Amino acid sequence: MTDQHTYLTYDEVIRHWAKHRPENIATEQDDRKLTYTDLLELTDRAVGYFQSAGVAKGDRIAWLGKNSDLYAILFAAAARMGVVMAPIGWRLAPPEIAYIVKDTGSKILFAGEEFAETARTVAYGIDPRPAVLSEGEAWKAVRTSDRAEFDAAGPDDGILQLYTSGTTGNPKGVVLTGRNLLGLRPFGIAEELPWAEYRPTDCVLVAMPIAHIGGTGLINISFASGVRALIQAEFTPEGVLDGIESGVTQMFIVPAALQMVIQHPKAATTDFSNLRYLMYGAAPIPLELLREAVKTMPTTGFLQAYGMTETTGTIASLPPDDHTLEGNKRMRSAGKAVPGTEIAILGPDGKEVPRGEIGEIAVRSPSNTSGYWKLPEATAATIDKDGWLHTGDAAYMDDDGYLYIQDRIKDMIISGGENVYPAEVESAIYGHPAIAEVAVIGIPSEKWGEEVKACVVAKPGMEVDPNDVIAWARERVAAFKAPKTVDVIPEMPRNPSGKILRRELRAPFWEGQERQVS
Structure with a gap:
């Protein structure tokens, strides 16, 4: 069947759909529609441009900007020849952007028009300095370059590099490789799961940020399935509702964004009949929000997706049949392993614990990353010798294989689907002239799932203005990482060795919660 394949490289994928669905729309953004024939030609030309610019297999390129069909083309072209694309969150502060560009060693930094000046400023301070092309310049370079012959990337060549915050502050x-991005598809095809089926007329909405697996991952799903990717520059409730009415059949969204969509005045008059499946993740969905969503979208199947950047996204899911308006125990779970993935709950000794006991979620899957860029020690700490990737999430598994997440072993905060590590924010706040000590925690938020709070101790004789601390942080890290609130406390709770006990700071805010993640 021409609508099913199990390729593990992007070169095979793009060539396949250009042959079998040449006139199908590959990408659509605003008034621009590109077919799979166009995608093949433009990626050929982009490869030609990369070669002329001295970019070869194994090199890195970067993108600074909002979601864009040009990004999709550059990503696919790079993936075909084994060049690694590194998308950078456009909401990051300049020092954060500079760190990523320097860490990747990117030879070219592509930038959306509104970020071109920032890109040039950042590039100026990096040695060797990357070339910088604005979106307009990049379109011209791609369209005017000659189509090129090249040696295609193999399944285990790196093609995508996504950045996730680290506990050390950087x-x-x-x-991620072709196998990581495409390797679970054959298992989904074999299982014939309804939500894994993509029809030629399907359309996937790409509204989540492309610097996250929830953004570029949806472009990947679209191209792998030979369907239309409707790309929106950034999430807006109106954009999502317009997209659904225009034919979106599958989408991914974080619960905080879903709430904005269904509570928008336009939702009451939107026809949701096109939307077959809505995947949500990054946080469990509150029962009341689910009820409101199902009432608003009665013909849509809801799937909770659990995963992380290191697993190339979803490795466990809660299917539509486990969602009920009345609520049930399974809806408090993160679902069970998707086909092709093994999940185990491990104790401190690395051995699997009995069902019902809490331990750390570990994953073994074709979608697991091979490791962190230039960080062998961090890689070894995350992926053990038997290939199990340790997620840092504490959970138990029931007798039916459903995961029930209890807490995060690591200190990460998830706010509106964005990952925030306390150490990173603490580093940004620590230099404030009135602050002696700082600890950052996540507290419950009806809107965002969790929000960032800073607990600070003032220097002797100094007074701390919470609004000034927030402004100070926003100058140094992205706004979503900066604290929403600041508490001034007399001293930090510590263990006997002097380590700050964030759990004690968090505890009062999480009283009455079923679990210590939102």
């Missing part, structure tokens, strides 16, 4: 580059 983000880590997660290297």
Whole structure:
């Protein structure tokens, strides 16, 4: 069947759909529609441009900007020849952007028009300095370059590098291969799961940020399945509702964004009949929000997706049949392993614990990253000798294989689907002239799932203005990482060795919660 394949390289994928669905729309953004024939030609030309610019297999390129069909083309072209694309969150502060560009060693930094000046400023301070092309310049370079012959990337060549915040304060580059991005598809096809089926007329909405697996991952799903990717520059409730009415059949969204969509006035008059499946993740969905969503979208199947950047996204899911308006025990779970993935709950000794006992979620899957870029020690601490990737999430598994997440072993905060590590924010706040000590925690938020709070101790004789601390942080880290609130406390709770006990700071805010993640 021409609509099913099990290729593990992007070169095979793009060539396949250009042959079998040449006139199908590959990408659509605003008024621009590109077919799979166009995608083949433009990626050929982009490869030609990369070669002329001295970019070869194994090199890195970067993108600074919002979601864009040009990014999708550059990513696919790079993936075909084994060049690694590193998308950078456009909301990051300039020092954070500079760190990623320097860490990747990117030879070219592509930038959306509104970020071109920032890109040039950042590049100026990096040695060797990357070339910088604005979106307009990049379109011209791609369209006017000659189509090129090249040696295609293999399944285990790196093609995507996504950055996830690190507990040491610097983000880590997660290297993903063709096998990581495409390797679970054959298992989904074999299982014939309804939500894994993509029809030629399907359309996937790409509204989540492309610097996250929830953004670029949806472009990957679209191209792998030979369907239309409707790309929106950034999430807006109106954009999502317009997209659904225009034919979106599958989408991914974080619960905080879903709440904004269904509570928008336009939702009451939107026709949701096109939308077959809505995947949500990064946080469990509150029962009341689910009820409101199902009432608003009665013909849509809801799937909770659990995963992380290091697993190339979803490795466990809660299917539509386990969602009920009345609520049930399984809806408090993160679902069970998707086909092709093994999940185990491990104790401190690395051995699997009995069902019902809490331990750390570990994953073994074709989608697991091979490691962090230039960080062998961090890689070894995350992926053990038997290939189990340790997630840092504490959970138990029931007799039916459903995961029930209890807490995060690591200190990460998830706010509106964005990952925030306390150490990173603490480093940004620590230099404030009135602050002696700082500890950052996540507290419950009805809107965002969790929000960032800073607990600070003032220097002797000094007074701390919470609004000034927030402004100070926003100058140094992205706004979503900066604290929403600041508490001034007399002293930090510590253990006998002097380590700050964040759990004690968190505890009062999480009283009455079923579990210590939102």
